[in-house]
Amino acid sequence: xxxxxxxxxxxxxxxxxxxxxxxxxxxxxxxxxxxxxxxxxxxxxxxxxxxxxxxxxxxxxxxxxxxxxxxxxxxxxxxxxxxxxxxxxxxxxxxxxxxxxxxxxxxxxxxxxxxxxxxxxxxxxxxxxxxxxxxxxxxxxxxxxxxxxxxxxxxxxxxxxxxxxxxxxxxxxxxxxxxxxxxxxxxxxxxxxxxxxxxxxxxxxxxxxxxxxxxxxxxxxxxxxx
Amino acid sequence: xxxxxxxxxxxxxxxxxxxxxxxxxxxxxxxxxxxxxxxxxxxxxxxxxxxxxxxxxxxxxxxxxxxxxxxxxxxxxxxxxxxxxxxxxxxxxxxxxxxxxxxxxxxxxxxxxxxxxxxxxxxxxxxxxxxxxxxxxxxxxxxxxxxxxxxxxxxxxxxxxxxxxxxxxxxxxxxxxxxxxxxxxxxxxxxxxxxxxxxxxxxxxxxxxxxxxxxxxxxxxxxxxx
DNA sequence: TTCATTTTTGACAATTCTGTGACAATTCAA
DNA sequence: TTGAATTGTCACAGAATTGTCAAAAATGAA
Numbered sequence: 021x022x023x024x025x026x027x028x029x030x031x032x033x034x035x036x037x038x039x040x041x042x043x044x045x046x047x048x049x050x051x052x053x054x055x056x057x058x059x060x061x062x063x064x065x066x067x068x069x070x071x072x073x074x075x076x077x078x079x080x081x082x083x084x085x086x087x088x089x090x091x092x093x094x095x096x097x098x099x100x101x102x103x104x105x106x107x108x109x110x111x112x113x114x115x116x117x118x119x120x121x122x123x124x125x126x127x128x129x130x131x132x133x134x135x136x137x138x139x140x141x142x143x144x145x146x147x148x149x150x151x152x153x154x155x156x157x158x159x160x161x162x163x164x165x166x167x168x169x170x171x172x173x174x175x176x177x178x179x180x181x182x183x184x185x186x187x188x189x190x191x192x193x194x195x196x197x198x199x200x201x202x203x204x205x206x207x208x209x210x211x212x213x214x215x216x217x218x219x220x221x222x223x224x225x226x227x228x229x230x231x232x233x234x235x236x237x238x239x240x241x242x243x244x245x246x
Numbered sequence: 247x248x249x250x251x252x253x254x255x256x257x258x259x260x261x262x263x264x265x266x267x268x269x270x271x272x273x274x275x276x277x278x279x280x281x282x283x284x285x286x287x288x289x290x291x292x293x294x295x296x297x298x299x300x301x302x303x304x305x306x307x308x309x310x311x312x313x314x315x316x317x318x319x320x321x322x323x324x325x326x327x328x329x330x331x332x333x334x335x336x337x338x339x340x341x342x343x344x345x346x347x348x349x350x351x352x353x354x355x356x357x358x359x360x361x362x363x364x365x366x367x368x369x370x371x372x373x374x375x376x377x378x379x380x381x382x383x384x385x386x387x388x389x390x391x392x393x394x395x396x397x398x399x400x401x402x403x404x405x406x407x408x409x410x411x412x413x414x415x416x417x418x419x420x421x422x423x424x425x426x427x428x429x430x431x432x433x434x435x436x437x438x439x440x441x442x443x444x445x446x447x448x449x450x451x452x453x454x455x456x457x458x459x460x461x462x463x464x465x466x467x468x469x470x471x472x
Numbered sequence: 473t474t475c476a477t478t479t480t481t482g483a484c485a486a487t488t489c490t491g492t493g494a495c496a497a498t499t500c501a502a
Numbered sequence: 503t504t505g506a507a508t509t510g511t512c513a514c515a516g517a518a519t520t521g522t523c524a525a526a527a528a529t530g531a532a
Contacts, residue, residue: 149269160271162417162463174489175465212491214509221510229510238499239508400478438480440520447521455521464488465519 023047024133025066027057027083028099029075037070040126046133054078061087061094068095068133071116084116095136099124150185152233152246155224157181164223171223176201180216181224184234184244193241217242249273250359251292253283253309254325255301263296263355270356271416280304287313292320294363296355297342299326310342321362323355376411378459378472381450383407390449397449402427406442407450410460410470419467443468 024041028034029052041048049064051057054075061069061083069087073080084096097118117136120129148160156165159182164171173181179201184192194210202208217236221228235243250267254260255278267274275290277283280301287295287309295313299306310322323344343362346355374386382391385408390397399407405427410418420436428434443462447454461469 148271158271160416161469162466175463176490208491209493211493211509215491215511217509218511236509402479434480435482437482437520441480441522443520444522462520 023049023064023066023068025057025061025064025069026050027054027061027069027075027080028052028072030072033072033099036126037129040130044130052076054080054083058083058086066094068097068136070129070133071096071098073098073100097129097132097136153224153226155233157185166224173220173223177216177220177223180220181244184242188244188246191237191241191243196241249275249290249292251283251287251290251295252276253280253287253295253301253306254278254298256298259298259325266356272359278302280306280309284309284312287320288318291318294321294323294359296359297322297324299324323358323362373411376407379450379452381459383411392450399446399449403442403446403449406446407470410468414470414472417463417467417469422467 024046026034026037026041026048028037028050031052034050034052038048038050046067049060049066051060055077057071057075058078071080071083075083080098080100084098087094087096096116097120098116099120101121118132120132148158150157150159154167155171156163157178158164159178162173162175162178164173164178180197183197183201187196194213197213198208198210217234218228221231221234224233225231233245235245237243248271250272252260252263252267252274254263254276257278260276260278264274264276272293275286275292277286281303283297283301284304297306297309301309306324306326310324313320313322322342323346324342325346344358346358374384376383376385380393381397382389383404384390385404388399388401388404390399390404406423409423409427413422420439423439424434424436443460444454447457447460450459451457459471461471463469
């Protein structure tokens with residue numbers, strides 16, 4: 021997931037970036053045409069896009085906006101020769117993650133790439149407070165309460181709850197959870213999931229052996245209901 | 247530092263905004279009168295102002311202009327029923343940061359608030375004295391006290407405290423700190439952060455091994471509470 | 473330059489979290 | 503109703519993270 025798509029029509033710039041990125045163990049790919057770049061982005065789903073603004077066929081702003089409109093949220097860093105604030109603002113409003121003006125120092129750009137990727141790797145979806153029954157979860161403060169008693173939950177437990185909540189009312193299989201919460205780095209057994217369910221039930225359910233929110237669906241998975 | 251002043255005379259709108267903002271962990275405050283809103287802005291120095299245009303006593307354009315004239319640069323997002331481009335231009339020329347036409351989607355407005363605050367977040371943090379428990383920090387004089395004993399703190403320690411304070415109650419990851427306090431020039435390891443935490447705890451906590459203000463959140467980061 | 477201070481790193485200890493397997497309980501299907 | 507499969511439950515080992523200290527490296531002033 022460290023593919024980086026460079027959409028940039030000046031070979032001097034793109035070649036330089038390619039070399040620097042390879043040095044940092046990313047996998048750079050160059051497109052020098054706006055429309056083709058856009059298509060490639062959709063196809064290869066890069067981990068990050070370095071996006072020039074002035075491009076043949078489709079400019080950077082349009083690419084950024086269209087990617088966002090079509091529901092993709094690849095991290096995007098816009099590159100531009102113009103230092104004007106206006107460009108910057110537009111870039112951010114279209115959903116760019118960062119904005120770098122040429123000429124830029126390679127070191128700085130690398131740092132910004134790292135920063136953007138780091139920020140993204142943490143954030144998942146866009147609610148950070150959620151309530152059901154007598155339970156309150158605050159994901160940005162990592163605070164949880166049942167009634168007026170604080171609940172101690174680990175980060176992984178928050179992540180699991182967040183995933184369940186985002187799928188409220190739907191069956192979530194153990195493999196869904198392993199893929200989405202644990203990711204592709206770790207491969208615990210499906211039993212691990214059951215253990216977390218148990219732990220969560222003890223925390224959020226009034227009677228953990230008669231769950232009302234984290235329900236079992238035999239030989240399918242679990243379902244969270246509000 | 248996340249107070250948001252809503253100056254809006256339609257309760258249907260302001261109440262709705264209040265609820266949404268609370269959900270996002272902001273602290274909304276409503277004024278329904280132009281002149282009073284203006285005075286309140288001067289008094290409470292909000293982190294951002296949501297400003298309607300049509301208002302009793304003093305309209306939004308005047309409020310915006312007068313705030314800027316009196317040297318304040320709170321981020322301002324203008325709200326208006328009129329979609330006319332003219333309004334837009336005037337709003338920006340008066341120094342508004344963004345402009346949203348009613349009816350607006352709450353999600354969009356929240357996104358714009360975040361975007362404006364992000365753009366501004368580099369500049370703001372305009373407090374230079376802060377107190378909690380028996381600790382006093384003066385960021386412009388670089389003086390600190392616990393009880394009546396002076397504390398020796400390095401500049402970086404002041405910067406870290408300032409960042410924590412600006413995120414009071416929220417989780418701050420080590421990477422947040424590295425991005426925001428250290429910036430893009432230096433890349434110390436995350437262990438460096440822990441060491442600063444230790445040093446700061448020894449200085450500001452009464453019992454550094456039982457911290458009450460700089461709290462650890464395992465596998466997430468730290469949180470400052472007042 | 474030297475010296476004092478600040479910043480960073482690395483090592484190790486202490487703590488917390490995760491994952492696993494065993495066994496019990498439950499569910500399903502025939 | 504019975505047996506196989508699935509899920510509930512628990513306690514423990516070892517992984518991973520954080521606390522802590524001391525020493526090395528960097529910085530800045532005299």
